[in-house]
Amino acid sequence: MINIGKYIEMLINWLTEHFAPFFDAMDSAIGGFINGFQHLLYLIPFYITIPLLAALAWWKAGRGTAIFTLLGLGLIYGMGFWTETMQTLALVLSSTSLALLLGIPLGIWSARSPRCNQVLRPILDLMQTMPAFVYLIPAVLFFGLGTVPGAFATIIFAMPPVVRLTGLGIRQVPREVIEASHSFGATSWQLLYKVQLPLALPTILTGINQTIMMSLSMVVIAAMISAGGLGEVVLKGITQMKIGLGFEGGIAVVILAIVLDRITQGIAQMKK
Structure with missing residues (x-):
C-alpha cells in the first residue's frame, strides 16, 4: 500500500514548523489587504454603491444588466445581507487581484518559454481538478x-484560468505581426507590451x-x-436546517x- 497522504502530511507539518x-508575515499582509477592501466598501453607503454599480x-453591459443590478442589489439590501455581500465582494476582489498579480506574469512566461509551459501545464491541471475542499486543509494549518x-x-x-488564457492569447498573436514588429526593430519587451499584450487583451479579460x-x-x-460573507449565511442555513435562510443566501x-x-464580460467585449 502506497501511503502518499502520509508524506504530504509530513511536508505540510515541516513547512508549518520551519x-x-x-x-x-503573509497573514498580516494579506489580512491588511482584505481589510482595506472591506473598510473601503463599508465606508460607501448602499444608496451610493448600488447606483454606481448600476451605472457601471x-x-x-447595457441597460438590461443595469436594471438587473439595481433591482438585484436592492433585493440583497432588503433581505438584510448587505454587510455579508460587501464582505464577500471584498474577499473576491482581493483574492482576484492577488491571483492576477501572480497569474498574468506566469501566463506571459509560459507563452514565451515552451519549457515553462510544459512544467506549468500539469501543475495547473492539478490546481483545477483538485476538489476545492482539499485546499482548505493546508490553508488552515498555515494561517x-x-x-x-x-x-x-x-x-x-482561481488562478489557473488567467494563467492559461494569458498564455493562449499571446500565442495566438499572428506570426506575421510579430515578424513585422521585429523588422521595424522592436525589442523583446516592446514586442510584448506594444504588440502581444494589446492583441491578447480580449482573451486575457476572459481569463x-x-x-x-x-x-x-x-x-x-x-x-x-x-471566512465570513454570504457563504456563512448559506452554511448557517445548511447546518441549522433553515431552508429559507439558505435559499436567501444562495440568491x-x-x-x-x-x-x-x-x-x-462587457469589458471584454468592448476590447475586441
Missing part, C-alpha cells in the same frame, strides 16, 4: 481560521472573468473556515455572480 515567520453595468486562509485557498483555486467567477464559488466554500450569491460576470 516557515512560521513567513506565514505570519449600463456603461459596460488558522479567518479570511486569510480563505483568500489563500481561493487564489490557488480574468473566469478567475472572478471561480473566486466567488470558492469564497462560499471558504465559509467553512470562518444573494447568484445576484452578485451575475452582476460581476456581466460587467467583466
